[in-house]
Amino acid sequence: MPSxxxxxxxxxxxxxxxAPLALILCLxxxxxxxxxxIPDAQAIAVLGPxxxxxxxxxxxxxxxxxxxxxxxxxxxxxxxxxxxDSFSSRLRQQFQYRFGDDGRGVLxxxxxxxxxxxxxxxxxSPDWTVYRAGRAPGPVGITGFRQHTDGPAEMALxxxxxxxxxNVTLEFLAQPGGGSVDITGAGGWRTRVSTNAATIxxxxxxxxxxxxxxxxxxxxxxxxxxxxxxxxxDQDRPGVTVSxxxxxxxxxxxxxxxxxxxxxxxxxRLKPTAILIAFGTNEGYGPGTEAASYRDRxxxxxxxLRTGAPSAAIVILGPPDSQKATSRHFxxxxxxxxxxxxxxxxxxxxRDVQRQIAAREHLVFWDWQAAMGGACSIGRWxxxxxxxxxxxxVHLMQPGYQATADALxxxxxxxxxxYKSLRPGS
Numbered sequence: 001m002p003s004x005x006x007x008x009x010x011x012x013x014x015x016x017x018x019a020p021l022a023l024i025l026c027l028x029x030x031x032x033x034x035x036x037x038i039p040d041a042q043a044i045a046v047l048g049p050x051x052x053x054x055x056x057x058x059x060x061x062x063x064x065x066x067x068x069x070x071x072x073x074x075x076x077x078x079x080x081x082x083x084x085d086s087f088s089s090r091l092r093q094q095f096q097y098r099f100g101d102d103g104r105g106v107l108x109x110x111x112x113x114x115x116x117x118x119x120x121x122x123x124x125s126p127d128w129t130v131y132r133a134g135r136a137p138g139p140v141g142i143t144g145f146r147q148h149t150d151g152p153a154e155m156a157l158x159x160x161x162x163x164x165x166x167n168v169t170l171e172f173l174a175q176p177g178g179g180s181v182d183i184t185g186a187g188g189w190r191t192r193v194s195t196n197a198a199t200i201x202x203x204x205x206x207x208x209x210x211x212x213x214x215x216x217x218x219x220x221x222x223x224x225x226x227x228x229x230x231x232x233x234d235q236d237r238p239g240v241t242v243s244x245x246x247x248x249x250x251x252x253x254x255x256x257x258x259x260x261x262x263x264x265x266x267x268x269r270l271k272p273t274a275i276l277i278a279f280g281t282n283e284g285y286g287p288g289t290e291a292a293s294y295r296d297r298x299x300x301x302x303x304x305l306r307t308g309a310p311s312a313a314i315v316i317l318g319p320p321d322s323q324k325a326t327s328r329h330f331x332x333x334x335x336x337x338x339x340x341x342x343x344x345x346x347x348x349x350x351r352d353v354q355r356q357i358a359a360r361e362h363l364v365f366w367d368w369q370a371a372m373g374g375a376c377s378i379g380r381w382x383x384x385x386x387x388x389x390x391x392x393x394v395h396l397m398q399p400g401y402q403a404t405a406d407a408l409x410x411x412x413x414x415x416x417x418x419y420k421s422l423r424p425g426s
Contacts, residue, residue, distance in 0.1 A: 038422045046422060050415030052364050056274040056313040057419040063099045063238050071102040071234065073270055074242045077142070077255070077305075078278030081320065082246030086401035089119035092242035094409040100239030103166055106270060108143040109228040110155050113248055120160045121233060127153035128228075132247065134257030139173065139200060141229045141262040142270075144247045144254055146173065152222035158215050159233050167209055168216055171230040171266070174203035179224030185211035195226055202229065202265050209236070229262070251286070252279040252294075255301035267308030275305055275312050278368075280319030280354060281394065284347025295353050302361065314363045318351045320404070321369040321378040323393040336376035341393055371407040372400075 044051040062068025074095065076082050096102075107118060110125025112132075128147040133140040140146045147155065159166055170183065178195030189211030195203060207216065220226040234241055247254055255263075283289045305314065323341040326334070334342045351369065358365035372381065381389035381400055388400035396404070 043419060043422060046418055047415055050364065050418065052362055053274070053313045053315070053412065053415050054419070055311055056412070057416050059273040060099055060240075060416060061420065061423070063240070066238075069238055070271070071238065072099065072240045072273045073105065074240065074274045074276065075106075075142075075270070075272045076242065076244045076246070076276040076278060076317075077144075078244075078246050078276075078317070079250040079280075079282055080246065080248045080395065081281065081401075082244050082278045083113070083116075083248050084246070084395070084401065085117060085119045085244055086396075086398045087405045088242055088244035088246075090402040090405035091409060092119070092240075094406070095240040095242060100237070101235060102237060102239030102241045103234035104159065104232070105234065105241035105243030106143065106230050106232040106245070107243065108145040108245065109147040109171075109230055110157075112143075112145040112147075118244075122158040123156065124158075125153075125155040128155060133254055138227070139259035139262050141171070141202065141258060142266045143230045143245050144250070144258065145229075147228045148225065149220045150222075150225050151220070153220045153226070155218040155228070156215060157218070157231055166233045167206060167236045168211075169204055169206045169232045170216075170218065170228065171232075172203045172205065173200065173227035173229055175200045175225070175227070177224050179226045180221040181226055182219040182221060183207070184217045184219070186215040186217075187211050192221075196224065202262055202269075204269070230266070246278075249282055250279065251283045252277070252298050252301045254279075255304055256297060258304070260304055260307075263304055264308040267305070270309075272309050272312045274315065275309060276315045276317055277301075277305075278317040280317075280347065280350045281322060281344075284319055284322070284344045284350045285324065287345065289346040289350060291349055291353055294350065295357060298353065298357055299361070302357070302363075316354050316358045316363055316365045317408070318354055318365060318367050318369060319347055320396065321372050321375060322347060323378055325393070336379055338379060341379060366408055366411060368404060371404045 040054065043054055047054065059068060059072040063072060076088050081087060104120050107121060110123050110128055112130055125147055128149050131138065131140060131146040131148055133144045136146065138146070172181070172195045174195050174197035176196070176198065178197060180192055180194045182190065182192050183205060184190045185207055187210055189207060193205050197203070218228065283294060302314070322344055323336065324344045326340055326342045355365045369375065372378065378389050378393050381387065381396070382391060382393055386399065387397050388403065389396050
């Protein structure tokens with residue numbers, strides 16, 4: 001591709017007559033180094049079924065070409081498959097290796113559940129009470145959890161990436177009569193913040209870069225109730241964050257149990273480029289799941305996310321393959337040939353409804369079961385050495401989560417390659 005400046009300033013005299021043409025060609029092809037906008041209609045025609053991912057592909061291309069300064073934020077919201085950071089951490093690694101690392105992203109406050117093992121960060125919150133959306137009084141936001149205390153309490157937040165290289169933001173619930181918190185960074189920075197406010201809403205506190213050291217401590221002063229909704233760690237530079245907001249045992253109804261005002265404000269601040277929705281396993285095991293009711297609830301959850309993040313690409317992740325142990329209380333269809341394991345009663349129904357919603361709402365559906373090899377794959381994966389799936393025939397082991405995360409990333413990058421083919425010189 002010709003370069004504007006060399007043609008205009010250093011071309012030999014006999015070629016001077018073609019300099020204007022070279023300049024025009026440069027402007028047409030590359031806008032002198034700035035990528036040209038591609039009409040959405042043209043991109044949609046080329047991407048086909050992947051066209052709902054256009055907002056993600058635009059963001060990634062901006063990172064890759066150095067024309068985007070804002071990070072690409074990816075949120076994965078789901079059940080235990082999301083709460084387990086093996087899948088999302090692999091996805092995070094893949095995106096950040098190729099497009100840049102902007103940090104860990106947003107996390108639930110403190111330790112939200114037993115065996116919490118997030119990648120690259122850690123927390124300690126023994127003095128706080130955990131409230132979960134749908135099981136707690138009061139509002140809960142997009143992380144699905146709230147940490148509460150009425151008296152003095154300490155919470156410690158750690159990062160494998162030095163916090164003096166990271167922007168740390170804490171989200172509290174502002175409320176009438178809210179108490180004060182002392183926030184201390186290992187680097188020596190300290191401040192007191194009051195969460196008292198006339199109305200209920202989110203309140204964010206961002207530590208100055210360099211204040212954190214390797215640890216941030218939050219101490220409730222005991223002068224009123226304090227509630228923490230989330231914390232986040234990012235590098236404040238072009239790159240990708242992948243945040244896994246997972247809740248063990250959750251269904252898509254978790255989103256409907258969140259406070260919609262909080263969720264809208266949080267999403268407006270996060271500005272996600274893409275949202276991955278990963279529910280379905282627990283619905284598939286529930287005896288009362290019916291197609292029409294499930295479709296209505298799922299679409300209500302989608303509407304909440306779209307209201308808060310109207311420009312985000314949305315991908316529905318279907319539930320992985322799974323089986324339920326047979327017993328005197330459960331003797332379902334055993335299509336995989338092992339009488340000890342049967343199909344969950346409604347996982348196929350749930351997967352079909354999700355696929356239909358994706359088609360009708362112009363979203364992308366990714367079939368997690370197909371990525372594993374289809375029906376009965378969970379039994380084969382559990383029998384491998386080392387195992388790819390857990391003995392419960394529901395969850396995957398780390399290699400299984402990583403392998404399927406790689407499959408999702410390949411699918412996303414296949415569409416991105418098509419998008420890049422529209423760009424001259426890509």
